[in-house]
Amino acid sequence: MESESQIKVNMLSSDNAAKAAPTYSVATSVKVGDATFIFGAGCIGLDPKTSKLVSDDLKEQVTQSMENMKAILEDNGATLKNVTRCQLYCLTMDDFAAINEVYATFFPEHLPARACVAVKELPLGAKFEILCDAVL
Structure with missing residues (x-):
């Protein structure tokens, strides 16, 4: 019989970011x-207090998504400088320049590996989603 793995996966939480659905953690x-x-779940532009999209405006959604992701990292001992990779999702690549404008304010010098993919649809009618991985 094989021995059980010694690696433990921890479910993380944050009191300062939008809550995850009951089927997943904000990060592990x-x-x-x-x-x-640290492996982050996708963050959309939900207001942590209302659990509703902050607005219909793309840049406001990107900003709130990034703030949610930042809060999850900080509540679990990491910072944006610990991020190794980001995956970005948007509805159209026509939004790429506007997304980059906001993204650059969060990562002005530390530049994690990154992908940006246009998808047909995002949860709750969001226009943007980000997930990040980090290492401490």
């Missing part, structure tokens, strides 16, 4: 040696 973490890897 795994400690390997001296490093802790």
